[in-house]
Amino acid sequence: MTQTAEKLTFGADVSRLLEIVAHALYSNRDVFLRELISNASDACDRLRYESISKPDLAKDDSKFRIHIYKDADYRTLHVVDNGIGMTRDELIENLGTIAKSGTRALMEQIGKAQDKDKLSLIGQFGVGFYASFMVAGKVEVISRHAGDAQTWHWESDGRTGFEIREATAEEQKLIIGNRGTAILLHINADASEFLIDEKLKQVIQTYSDHINAPVYLSDPAHAAKDEDPVNKASALWMRPRSEVTQEQYREFYNTIGFGMDEPLVTSHWRAEGKIEYSALLFVPMLRPWDLYDPSRRNAVRLYVKRVFITDHCDGLMAPWLRFVRGVIDSEDLPLNISREMLQHNPVIAKIRNSVATRILTDLEKIANDDPVLYGTFWGQFGPVLKEGLYDAVEHREQLFKVARFYSTHDNGKLTTLSDYVSRMKAGQDEIFYISGENIDTLKNSPQLEGFRARGLEVLLFTDTIDDFWLQQVPEYLGKTFKSITKGSIDLSKFPGSDAAAEKPAEKTPEIIKLAEILKDILKDDVSDVRLSDRLTDSPVCLVAGDNSVDINMERVLKIHQKYEAKSTRILEINGKHPLILRLAHEKHDSAGLSDAAHLLLDQARIIQGEPLPDPAAFARRMANFMEKGLAA
Numbered sequence: 001m002t003q004t005a006e007k008l009t010f011g012a013d014v015s016r017l018l019e020i021v022a023h024a025l026y027s028n029r030d031v032f033l034r035e036l037i038s039n040a041s042d043a044c045d046r047l048r049y050e051s052i053s054k055p056d057l058a059k060d061d062s063k064f065r066i067h068i069y070k071d072a073d074y075r076t077l078h079v080v081d082n083g084i085g086m087t088r089d090e091l092i093e094n095l096g097t098i099a100k101s102g103t104r105a106l107m108e109q110i111g112k113a114q115d116k117d118k119l120s121l122i123g124q125f126g127v128g129f130y131a132s133f134m135v136a137g138k139v140e141v142i143s144r145h146a147g148d149a150q151t152w153h154w155e156s157d158g159r160t161g162f163e164i165r166e167a168t169a170e171e172q173k174l175i176i177g178n179r180g181t182a183i184l185l186h187i188n189a190d191a192s193e194f195l196i197d198e199k200l201k202q203v204i205q206t207y208s209d210h211i212n213a214p215v216y217l218s219d220p221a222h223a224a225k226d227e228d229p230v231n232k233a234s235a236l237w238m239r240p241r242s243e244v245t246q247e248q249y250r251e252f253y254n255t256i257g258f259g260m261d262e263p264l265v266t267s268h269w270r271a272e273g274k275i276e277y278s279a280l281l282f283v284p285m286l287r288p289w290d291l292y293d294p295s296r297r298n299a300v301r302l303y304v305k306r307v308f309i310t311d312h313c314d315g316l317m318a319p320w321l322r323f324v325r326g327v328i329d330s331e332d333l334p335l336n337i338s339r340e341m342l343q344h345n346p347v348i349a350k351i352r353n354s355v356a357t358r359i360l361t362d363l364e365k366i367a368n369d370d371p372v373l374y375g376t377f378w379g380q381f382g383p384v385l386k387e388g389l390y391d392a393v394e395h396r397e398q399l400f401k402v403a404r405f406y407s408t409h410d411n412g413k414l415t416t417l418s419d420y421v422s423r424m425k426a427g428q429d430e431i432f433y434i435s436g437e438n439i440d441t442l443k444n445s446p447q448l449e450g451f452r453a454r455g456l457e458v459l460l461f462t463d464t465i466d467d468f469w470l471q472q473v474p475e476y477l478g479k480t481f482k483s484i485t486k487g488s489i490d491l492s493k494f495p496g497s498d499a500a501a502e503k504p505a506e507k508t509p510e511i512i513k514l515a516e517i518l519k520d521i522l523k524d525d526v527s528d529v530r531l532s533d534r535l536t537d538s539p540v541c542l543v544a545g546d547n548s549v550d551i552n553m554e555r556v557l558k559i560h561q562k563y564e565a566k567s568t569r570i571l572e573i574n575g576k577h578p579l580i581l582r583l584a585h586e587k588h589d590s591a592g593l594s595d596a597a598h599l600l601l602d603q604a605r606i607i608q609g610e611p612l613p614d615p616a617a618f619a620r621r622m623a624n625f626m627e628k629g630l631a632a
């Protein structure tokens with residue numbers, strides 16, 4: 001049988017990835033073996049699952065295994081498995097392109113990152129098979145999909161492309177029996193250590209001890225019947241905690257495809273009772289790059305009685321815990337369950353709830369034991385966990401225990417809601433908050449002035465999700481949440497720290513008249529102009545009406561949903577501000593008053609961080625005023 005090889009070029013993303021691999025990964029080349037073993041093990045897992053419904057596929061050899069051995073004459077390292085194997089199309093698709101979504105975005109991140117960070121990004125992505133080119137100048141893959149008659153040969157130097165053709169009879173002998181994959185790495189001169197058995201053994205034991213399939217250091221064609229595998233080959237998550245070392249947990253965490261970071265939480269437990277399952281789950285320290293990618297796969301693998309079922313079971317993890325990685329192994333689900341039916345299985349829902357409770361308990365513990373470390377974690381994942389406040393009523397109480405918020409209380413420090421409540425002033429029955437784009441703008445908000453003057457603490461919310469969960473959560477410990485940029489607020493019952501703040505602005509007839517005049521001038525832009533309790537230093541601020549959308553919510557909606565509703569905001573004026581007093585008490589021509597009204601409104605908008613609807617008009621009015629000011 002002779003067949004000409006077909007030459008194909010790599011997808012653009014692969015070429016870039018290979019370039020990055022070649023330049024950035026030198027620090028820890030051992031991981032290539034971890035990647036190949038992990039692929040081999042996945043292939044075994046997948047065939048094990050397939051053969052539940054199609055027993056014929058694995059019937060001639062049901063002992064799934066991985067063999068790793070060298071051929072010193074050719075300086076090749078062989079990684080062989082009798083898993084599912086690949087068809088010709090699969091070889092092209094899996095090893096010639098990067099099918100995963102979001103890859104381009106990741107590539108851009110990698111391209112921009114410093115060299116030292118590249119490794120971690122690549123690790124997150126799991127550079128996978130391409131890691132082979134860190135140690136090999138040429139890689140051959142011989143593969144036959146279980147149940148197929150043809151064996152294929154794929155080959156590449158990891159530069160521009162690859163060749164694919166049918167495997168020769170000699171090459172076919174390199175796979176185990178009639179299925180699976182053999183990977184032949186032509187080891188570079190500077191990587192000769194990977195041709196030494198001791199080195200291989202050490203790397204396998206470090207990285208792949210927990211792998212489900214046994215790994216042998218021998219040529220499958222000449223393997224001794226009673227050979228011992230070099231790994232333990234038992235599912236790590238089924239071992240008792242006392243028998244697993246921290247290193248093993250960490251290696252497992254790295255293998256299941258996250259970064260090079262230490263996990264914040266390692267949770268390993270066995271649930272018994274109404275539902276039975278084992279779980280080994282990790283909460284990462286660093287945010288996965290695709291946390292907000294809607295097509296992101298669930299990062300938790302589902303096993304049923306040690307058989308791998310799927311790594312994207314929708315509904316297995318609460319969406320607000322989508323950063324959790326690891327394995328859940330159920331005893332209750334039927335082995336032959338179809339992947340499509342999983343999502344609606346009540347067992348999955350029960351596991352999801354039980355797992356969420358457990359993870360939140362572990363997070364709460366860390367939050368109490370090490371607030372600083374927890375603060376870092378919260379900075380990365382807080383916005384995601386807060387999605388749970390929005391839609392997981394059953395976990396809300398626990399979520400509030402782990403939730404942290406910025407507040408005006410202790411500059412820059414995070415607080416819990418219960419601490420906020422414990423600091424509330426006598427007579428205060430609402431939890432005050434302000435939400436906006438970032439902490440610095442919020443801290444300078446004019447709406448805060450009156451609260452600050454009276455020593456009233458205000459929470460500062462800066463995540464988009466905040467405005468949404470606040471709609472769903474009316475109260476905490478019986479205290480309602482109250483936005484300080486919305487509706488009327490009566491602060492007169494709270495004594496201020498200085499006399500000026502304490503004394504409310506007088507509602508003189510002149511001020512009332514001014515408010516009316518301004519309201520008339522600005523009637524197209526605001527629904528009302530009124531005297532404010534909120535202000536001490538600034539002349540004006542904007543607030544939302546009692547029954548309308550809050551100020552920041554409106555901004556968010558405008559960005560995300562092209563919200564066009566006519567605004568019903570209110571302009572509040574500071575009855576003690578010299579500018580307002582002069583406007584109220586001195587005579588002005590109507591043009592001057594109109595300019596002043598619009599400038600005040602624009603000023604309030606600017607402080608709010610909003611674009612001005614008519615910047616040219618603003619500039620013209622401003623120039624008028626400056627001219628008058630200079631002339632005087």
Ligand code: ADP
Nearest residue numbers: 039040043085086094095126127128129130181
């Ligand atoms: P990942 O494992 O994250 O999907 P890899 O680059 O490691 O990425 O592998 C790409 C794909 O190639 C795998 O998803 C799998 O479909 C296929 N593959 C790689 N190695 C094997 C193997 N030994 N047997 C079967 N399929 C494999």
Ligand code: MG
Nearest residue numbers: 035039128129
């Ligand atoms: Mg892989």
